Amino acid sequence: MNHGPALLPPAFMPSEYGPEPRPHVAMLPSMTSVSVTELFPSFDAPITQGDAADLDIVRATTRAALADVDMSKITADSSVNILASEHGFGLMGGLPYAEMVKTIREVVVERTGCRDVRLRLAIYRGFQEADEVRDHFGFDEAFDGKVKGLGPFDRGVEVDTAIGPMYLVQRAFDADFFIHAYYDDPREMYFNRLLYKSFKSFCMSYARFETRSVYHSLFGNRSGSIIPRALFDSAYVQARYTFSSVLRTSPAGVIGVDATDDLYAIDRRITAGHLATYGRMQRLFAEIGDCVAVWDGGRWGYYLHAGGIIFGVLLTNHHDSFDLDVPVVAGFLQEPGNSVNFTRNKSLRGIVVNQAWVGAGIPYVTMPFSSPMYIVGDDQAQLWREDPTNPLLIDRATVVDDVAQGIEMACTRGGTDRVIVFDGSYGHITCNESMADVLRERAPAVDREVEQVLLPKWLAQRGLA
Amino acid sequence: MASIRFYAELDADPCTGCKLCDLVCPSGAITMVDRKAVIDDPLCIGCGRCVDRCPEDIMWMTERAEPLVKTVRPDEVDEAEVTALLDRAGLDAAISVCVCTLTPASEIAAAIVKGASNLDEVSEMTGMRSGCGIYCVAPALRLLQAAGADVSTPKGHRWYPCTIALWDVSDAARAAYPDAFIDEDRLVFDPTQRYGPLPAFTPPARPDDPEAHRRARIDALTTGRKDAS
Numbered sequence: 001m002n003h004g005p006a007l008l009p010p011a012f013m014p015s016e017y018g019p020e021p022r023p024h025v026a027m028l029p030s031m032t033s034v035s036v037t038e039l040f041p042s043f044d045a046p047i048t049q050g051d052a053a054d055l056d057i058v059r060a061t062t063r064a065a066l067a068d069v070d071m072s073k074i075t076a077d078s079s080v081n082i083l084a085s086e087h088g089f090g091l092m093g094g095l096p097y098a099e100m101v102k103t104i105r106e107v108v109v110e111r112t113g114c115r116d117v118r119l120r121l122a123i124y125r126g127f128q129e130a131d132e133v134r135d136h137f138g139f140d141e142a143f144d145g146k147v148k149g150l151g152p153f154d155r156g157v158e159v160d161t162a163i164g165p166m167y168l169v170q171r172a173f174d175a176d177f178f179i180h181a182y183y184d185d186p187r188e189m190y191f192n193r194l195l196y197k198s199f200k201s202f203c204m205s206y207a208r209f210e211t212r213s214v215y216h217s218l219f220g221n222r223s224g225s226i227i228p229r230a231l232f233d234s235a236y237v238q239a240r241y242t243f244s245s246v247l248r249t250s251p252a253g254v255i256g257v258d259a260t261d262d263l264y265a266i267d268r269r270i271t272a273g274h275l276a277t278y279g280r281m282q283r284l285f286a287e288i289g290d291c292v293a294v295w296d297g298g299r300w301g302y303y304l305h306a307g308g309i310i311f312g313v314l315l316t317n318h319h320d321s322f323d324l325d326v327p328v329v330a331g332f333l334q335e336p337g338n339s340v341n342f343t344r345n346k347s348l349r350g351i352v353v354n355q356a357w358v359g360a361g362i363p364y365v366t367m368p369f370s371s372p373m374y375i376v377g378d379d380q381a382q383l384w385r386e387d388p389t390n391p392l393l394i395d396r397a398t399v400v401d402d403v404a405q406g407i408e409m410a411c412t413r414g415g416t417d418r419v420i421v422f423d424g425s426y427g428h429i430t431c432n433e434s435m436a437d438v439l440r441e442r443a444p445a446v447d448r449e450v451e452q453v454l455l456p457k458w459l460a461q462r463g464l465a
Numbered sequence: 466m467a468s469i470r471f472y473a474e475l476d477a478d479p480c481t482g483c484k485l486c487d488l489v490c491p492s493g494a495i496t497m498v499d500r501k502a503v504i505d506d507p508l509c510i511g512c513g514r515c516v517d518r519c520p521e522d523i524m525w526m527t528e529r530a531e532p533l534v535k536t537v538r539p540d541e542v543d544e545a546e547v548t549a550l551l552d553r554a555g556l557d558a559a560i561s562v563c564v565c566t567l568t569p570a571s572e573i574a575a576a577i578v579k580g581a582s583n584l585d586e587v588s589e590m591t592g593m594r595s596g597c598g599i600y601c602v603a604p605a606l607r608l609l610q611a612a613g614a615d616v617s618t619p620k621g622h623r624w625y626p627c628t629i630a631l632w633d634v635s636d637a638a639r640a641a642y643p644d645a646f647i648d649e650d651r652l653v654f655d656p657t658q659r660y661g662p663l664p665a666f667t668p669p670a671r672p673d674d675p676e677a678h679r680r681a682r683i684d685a686l687t688t689g690r691k692d693a694s
């Protein structure tokens with residue numbers, strides 16, 4: 001089959017948590033792009049794949065979605081926090097999500113007369129990250145300087161929930177009301193299993209680290225779904241909650257905005273849509289077999305996308321993430337006697353790090369045991385050497401001069417000629433020709449299996465059939 | 466076991482005494498003396514959080530001449546005490562409490578048996594929390610709590626006493642969230658009911674009408690609170 005040159009991924013935000021931006025792997029002559037709608041024709045056409053030229057469409061779509069939302073709780077004298085979460089700014093370079101957030105503010109001001117609309121940027125571990133996001137996306141100007149970051153180490157507030165006291169971050173709720181400004185990237189599908197994923201921010205982004213720890217470490221990945229819901233349903237949160245606005249995606253790109261005060265309704269729509277789209281992609285990724293993966297973006301490698309699927313899916317999960325009859329796919333809480341928290345995809349023959357943020361809470365410490373790592377450049381290697389979240393990783397990795405050398409070494413050592421690139425792309429997968437052939441060959445059978453067998457089961461298990 | 470390669474240093478002169486570094490230090494290595502941060506090197510587990518947090522940008526990480534090994538070996542303490550503590554906390558010995566350092570629950574329990582009485586001391590003895598500091602905290606607090614330690618919030622907000630586990634979900638909560646796989650997961654993670662018997666309550670079948678289900682859930686929650694009070 002003829003293969004054209006690769007499409008470039010979306011531009012990303014430079015950060016002190018990663019190396020200086022360098023040329024993308026997509027620029028190598030050996031790379032090509034496979035369209036996800038070619039693989040799965042049932043996917044709807046997106047409104048954007050992150051191009052700055054499409055922001056008017058995002059703005060108009062957000063306004064349309066908000067048109068019928070009840071904002072009657074908010075008055076001219078109210079204070080309102082718009083709660084945004086960090087990973088939204090890693091979606092397609094972050095511009096679509098940032099535009100939705102800014103548009104929410106505009107509409108709230110227009111509709112309610114409220115002038116005290118603040119932005120609260122929930123970040124993970126890097127305390128400078130919120131400032132970087134604020135500056136890169138121009139939030140100070142959009143919010144009249146009313147922008148603050150918040151993280152898991154900030155002062156907490158005790159919240160009485162149905163399962164007991166839990167702790168949220170006080171700064172997220174330091175206004176009369178809040179708006180849940182979310183994105184529906186399913187990300188770690190092997191953890192969240194697409195069980196009430198739309199609520200997850202309430203036990204992660206907006207929560208203290210103890211609450212996050214309970215969610216990850218003291219419940220299974222099915223039963224953990226009770227925690228964000230218990231927090232959302234709590235009297236504390238409900239007294240402050242106004243509505244949700246969610247940037248909707250599929251592996252093809254941004255497909256719309258869903259906004260209403262009924263987060264449960266949004267979640268049902270998202271879950272049904274995701275099982276049909278991301279479900280197909282997840283099953284296709286499980287079919288890839290031996291391959292080398294390349295990280296090439298401006299976020300943590302674990303969360304870089306290829307065709308809308310994060311690297312973590314390829315690394316961790318080659319099983320069916322969505323079959324709820326399977327109790328554990330991956331997770332911190334394991335069945336007794338099994339100390340392996342993250343099952344590794346043994347077919348992943350190597351990982352080449354062209355550019356990505358260092359650890360920051362995504363523990364890869366055992367990854368090089370099963371998948372040799374090749375880190376491009378001494379400057380980037382030094383970042384990994386100093387990364388406390390991945391002690392000793394650098395000792396097990398190989399530092400290479402350039403990405404082409406890293407790919408060649410990984411393929412030779414791994415005995416594979418298939419390369420897939422996680423560069424933040426939606427709508428297509430950046431890969432080499434050998435990988436493109438595999439994806440095209442396997443997609444039709446995956447499409448049929450999901451449509452006829454798996455999707456009906458997944459939906460029924462969630463009461464969505 | 467954690468092998469700590471770096472430690473934090475600072476230029477104390479410009480330090481404003483804001484205490485932000487102290488608040489995020491996981492091992493109690495930072496104290497404030499005369500409104501200046503002071504770092505106790507042997508206690509520093511090299512997480513780098515203080516350097517990232519410092520608003521004055523006057524802190525940095527320095528590589529140790531030799532890695533500092535933090536561990537509590539099983540043979541340092543009474544194994545039976547460790548096992549009993551793990552059972553009381555409802556934690557399997559083998560699970561990695563800290564996924565950055567791969568510190569197992571058994572080592573955290575051993576540190577507590579050896580004398581650690583709060584989260585800072587557990588972190589300092591084992592190197593736990595030297596990485597992301599996010600996933601490990603609740604199991605460690607749960608073990609401390611099971612050992613009778615006071616896990617209430619110390620001055621500032623270094624930690625909060627959040628230790629809820631799958632085994633603790635009440636009947637009222639299970640009734641409110643019948644699709645949360647509480648019973649199913651308890652059978653998976655505790656097949657012998659080592660951490661407590663399953664209550665007789667059987668969750669109702671999942672509803673056909675999600676809206677009605679949601680309303681019923683909220684009603685059940687309200688009832689649960691009234692019952693609790």
